[in-house]
Amino acid sequence: MLEINAPNLYLFSYHIKEGLGISLESSQRNYHSVLEKIVGDISRLIPGAIARDCQETFLDLQSEPTADLKFKGTLHNHAILGRYLRRSLHQTYALIFDGSVQERYNAHEVQSLLSTLKVLTPDPHSPDNLGQTWMISGVWEHGNSTQIEKLAEESYKTLISSEGWHHRATGDYVGVKLYEFWRTSGGKTGETIEANSYLLLVLYPDRETFQAGWGFYEQWQQVLLCRHQIVWAKAHSQRLNEQLITQYQQIEAIADYSTLSLYHLKTTRDALSGLLTGFTTLEKHLNLMELQIDQYDKYCHQLEQDADGLGLTELTFLNIFSTSVKQTYLPRLQGDITAFRLNLEGIQNLTHRIQGLVEIRQAQRDRTVKTAVGIVGVGVGTACIVAVASSTPPAVPSVNTGPNSGLPEVLLVSVICGGVASLVTFVSIVLWQKLRK
Secondary structure: OOEEEEEEEEEEEEEEOOEOOEOHHHHHHHHHHHHHHHHHHHHHHOOOOOOHHHHHHHHOOOOOOOEEEEEEEEEOOEEEEEEEEEEEEOOEEEEEEEEEOOOEEEHHHHHHHHHHHHOOOOOOOOOOEEEEEEEEEEEEEOOOHHHHHHHHHHHHHHHOOOOOOOEEEEEEEOOEEEEEEEOEOOOOOOOOEOOOOEEEEEEEOOHHHHHHHHHHHHHHHHHHHHHHHHHHHHHHHHHHHHHHHHHHHHHHOOOOHHHOOHHHHHHHHHHHHHHHHHHHHHHHHHHHHHHHHHHHHHHHHHHHHHOOOOOOOEOHHHHHHHHHHHHHHHHHHHHHHHHHHHOHHHHHHHHHHHHHHHHHHHHHHHHHHHHHHHHHHHHHHHHHHHHHHHOOOOOOOOOOOOOOOOHHHHHHHHHHHHHHHHHHHHHHHHHHHHHHO
16 A cells, blocks of 8 residues: 655745736735734644744734744644745745645545645635645655555545546656646646646655755746746736627627717727726736746756756656647737737727717716806896895885795795796707807
8 A cells, every 4th residue: 555654745825926917015915814814724723833923923024024934733633743934936925835744644644634734725716826836745655656646636636626637747856756737727738727726746765865855945936936927827818818809899899989978988988998908918918928938947947957967857747838838828829919909000099089079078068067057047046136126125014914924925936037037048048059050
């Protein structure tokens, strides 16, 4: 039976720090909420596992750009040694989780451990999340390739998706066997990679190699970050492009823009402005992908150089991703941008045309409001004059029948006269406008 000595579960999680339409203030607020939940969950599930001063340091993003949160305790009968490392990596926040037991586990016990450790990790759907990769490592004993694949299959279902993976790849690094698994939108190669669907299984031949493996985690973090930024940009650009096409088709379907109300003219103008902004965002996503694939290739090459002479190294599976990006992702996005650019002049002209209609309609409404105010003013003024004239006391005093004698008649006459004055003014304005045409 397959056994894993000192099994470790890692989670490499990345969050946008600034850029791509996200402000530093907003990202810090969202990231701080993620960290608070981590501390709260660990403290609730393993009471006393974290020292108070460690919590404060871990949550202090302003003065502590890097922090290490260590904890230990027993959860669901597993004696866990845990650690969270947060740091800034370029324009992102990198958050690395490491949970392990210092015992020998069989395949069934490994699944129990993974389920337990998973509840201590952050929600992958938190705001500004770029993506995350799970990694299981340990020293494997008493097993064969069939048992390893079974372990990987069950682990994937435990951590990522009950439906299992769509794709798998294998490689070697300094004599260590690597297995990688992921999913795509439709299950086929070349399709959009599902967010947060990567799992790495790293099995060391002995304890010494396991300890030495820590020396390469910095480079792996960089490789994973580049890949997640590309996958994130691909998914967001594809979604944005579909939205832009739908919006443009809806605007094109309008038969006569001059018949639209002022409100709908403004809505259409804002939608066209959104198309232009969306086009700029597509170009930013393309620039991001081009930059990150260059960085990805550089870090992969660095991994191979660092491993030279230290053991069997074969990282073809990493190069497969690079090839897929260059042959599929980039050309597709470039084609979308080119197609959009062909309609760019028409969108700009239509925007100017609708803006002109908005200004004309706005001016007409303003004149209508001014006219209405003038008409009402004439009516009110007339009513006031009539009211004053009607309330003038007679020369010969008469006997009063009550405190409000004659008041209703005065009000009625005032209202009638004001209404007649307003009507006459309105008719005069209409006739004058017709005579001017």
